[in-house]
Amino acid sequence: MKKLVSLAVIITMTLTLAPAAVTLAEDLGRDLVVITVEASDGQAKLTAAEKAIIDVDGLKFKDLNANGALDVYEDWRQDIDSRVDDLLSLMTLDEKIGLLHHNTTGGTFTSLYPITEEWMWSDEERIAIDGTEYTPMYHSIISDFVTTYLHNVNGTPKEQLDENNTIQQIGELGRLGIPIALSCDRSYNTWAGMVDMPHYAFGTAHDEQLLYDLVAQYAKEEYALGYHVPFHPYGVEIGSWYGDEVNYIARMTGIEVKAYEENGVNATTKHFIARGGRNSYSSAVSPANLTDSWMIGWKAAVDAGTSWIMTNNGTGLTPGVNVYFDTVTIGYLRDTLGYEGVIVTDWPLFMASPTGAGITAEGKDLSQMTAGELYTQILETGVDQFGGFIVKHGTDTSGVSNDFASGSANSFSLVNWPDTLKECVENGTCDIALIDRSARRVLKNKFDLGLFENPYRSWEDALEVFASDAYKAEQFELLTIADINAARGDYINELDKRVQYESAVLLKNDNAILPLSEGAKVFVTGSSSKISALDAAAISAYGTVVESAEEADVVFIRATAIDDNVELIIEDTVEIGKPIILALEGGNGSSEPDAFTVEHCDAILFQVYRVTADHGSSLGDFFSYTTPEVEAEMLFGKVEPSGSLVFEIGRSQDDTLFSFGDLQLDVGADTRTRLYMAAVVRANPNALLPANLGDVLYPYGFGMGYGQEADISLNTLIAPQVVATVEQESMWGGAQTVSKAVNKAQKSGAPFEISFIAENIGADGYTVVEALDGGAVVGSKFVSVEGGSFMVVTLEVTLDGVGEHVVTVGGLSAAITVE
DSSP: OOOSSOOOEEEEOOSOOOOOOOOOOTTSOOOOEEEEEOOBTTBOOEEESSSOEEEETTEEEEOTTOSSSOOGGGOTTSOHHHHHHHHHHHOOHHHHHHHTEEEEGGGSSSOOSSOOHHHHHOOSSOEEETTEEEOOHHIIIIITOOOEEEOOOOBOHHHHHHHHHHHHHHHHHSTTOOOOEEEESOSOOSSBTTOOOOHHHHHHHTOHHHHHHHHHHHHHHHHHHTOOEEOOOOTTSTTBTTBSOHHHHHHHHHHHHHHHHTTTSOOEEEEESOOSTTSOHHHHOOTTOOHHHHHHHHHHHHHHTOSEEEEOSSBOSSTTSBGGGOHHHHHIIIIISOOOSEEEOOSOSOSSSOOOOSBOTTOOBGGGOOHHHHHHHHHHHTOOBEEESEEOOSSOOOSOBSOTTSOOTTBOOSEEOHHHHHHHHHTTSSOHHHHHHHHHHHHHHHHHTTTTTOOOOOHHHHHHHHBOHHHHHOOOOOOSHHHHHHHBOHHHHHHHHHHHHHHOEEEEEGGGOOSOOTTOEEEEEESOHHHHHHHHHHHTTTSEEOSSGGGOSEEEEEESSOOHHHHHHHHHHHHTTOOEEEEEEOBTTBSOOOHHHHHHOSEEEEEOOOOOOOSSOOOTTOOOSSOHHHHHHHHTTSSOOOOOOSSOEESSHHHHHHSOTTSTTOTTOOHHHHHHHHHHHHHOTTOOOOSOSSOEEEOTTOOBOTTOOOOEEEEEEEOOEEEEEEEEEOTTSSEEEEEEEEEOOBOTTOOEEEEEEEEEOSSSEEEEEEEEETTEEEEEEEEEEOTTEEEEEEEEEOOOSSEEEEEEETTEEEEEEEO
């Protein structure tokens, strides 16, 4: 059996010759020889491997349907609408419906690695490889007419480029030569299954140019390897990468969309209305139901030109009705926001058999619909493509297992059933105009991407985009993150380093312990002995790594979660009196600093950089956190952490759970304040709410810097009050009885709250406020305040002993009677 793909031969076309007539080789594989017509004045660039290049009017065109003539859809001089109309007129109903399916390559969540010839070239409906069932690409493209695929593949850049070119070769073999559009859940898939985009880090970095520059580079590399549609941005959702504040979400989303769209690929903004982040849309809808807040980011995505949008697969604006069945939800996107691009459902659309639930806004009972009627309903809303794994033919959708992992012959999942929709067209229950409308959008997108002229990619061109000189010279084995850095260019490595330290948030720095002095003795420990060993090696370039905490000037803990093990390390270190620097890997609601870590750690670096490959399996064991080298540079001041929070960090998990998922900056707010905030946002969804209305551990936007000091002072101390009748001297002399507010008497041993204002005229910082009764501490609280801002602080106090007490807080005092 041949190798999957031979080295592509790129030939500058000067003749009208083409490869031999198309036949499927008996041994499954076909050599790939790409013929190229270079762009010149009046001539579009063409690449072809299976269909002839023909001359018309002294120009060259691809004869995609092999009829020996130039059809309108093959004529790159024509406007796109005319080309789409011509191609649609040539397509069968089966081929049109095939355009509406967006399947996964191989019919599985993650493509086979390494790919085999059988996986690529077999015309069997299903094949088994190592106990897992796959749908071969040749069968899926040629027999099922699918032309768009989610390609979550693993492998080296060369393996991917060859695979993607071979998929285009199969597409060109089709009757009409329709090229294949390849999407990917990973924004950065050059090193597929090894590293990915550090999504959340861009949010806390707050560096708009850095976001654009890195995503633009990702896009150029995706294009160079033959991808077309990365499934991002995801940060458009409230509670995702860009946090809760809708104006910031909108600004960053628009930048990310443009970075894709202006650099060769299409953005797919997801998931309309929302699926992930801290809350799904259905879980995040509060009693205030602030729908318009979600739409601020979505409008920005549409205005920035996102070519694709993916739906959520949960409830939309009509209660109990899934987004893709809901004309109200999709109608808002199409009509109110004016979106004209491609809409694809999320995975899973269905499992094995199409089902629906709920009553639509038009009164349709989805539970009573047939499979074909459900597909029709989706098209009626304005959705264009159905996300799924495989195509299964026939109209009897019953009796098929959902368990796609079992490998049995009858085991399928995320199945699309084209024949059920075809049946509805033929019996008149689905208007063919619905299919043509969505098919037209899908084809227009392929023309916009230039795929009909130039679907193939050149390895030499790709190397110039992503590779270092060393990797251009020799494609060495990739085993570690250091290998990845050696293989890619200096430009992206420098940008990647910047996002690491620009996204790291310095939350605490007692006594300016950071940056450390060179030569400082450091004991290195944490969640993982492997990570600690790597950190120790990097730290040794600047300090002295010691073998025990007792020997150290400082203990450095890298934690991937605050669990029992990390808490024990912290407790043991506190017991021996050594200062602690905690680097906590977390973000997006997980592994955030808590009251325990804030109390016991002297310095806290909150690090959200993470490059684990998204969706599907990963290759090897590549380091995915802030690299040890950058970590060491931050610790010793060679670079400075400069990130700031895009969420508040609550004092407790309950505070976060009480907040409204569709309202920004309300963690720790009391009910009255939260409702006031909701009313403001209901009236103006773009309203910039203050970030200091809740009682939180850290407010939105907080982030300290080295050498920057807070200047926090306290004012306006208020104790609990009652209205009492008192005697006082009148202005004319003599006593008079008046009613006035006085400090309320408290019960001995019973806690009560005092309130005051903490005002910061310096840089972002914190203080521990203590309430004193005489010399005794009767209450204390950690208070963080952004520079140039203030916090209203409530502090619980307990007084013991009947009599008069004077509570003092930062130079302020209040007399309180204890009964």
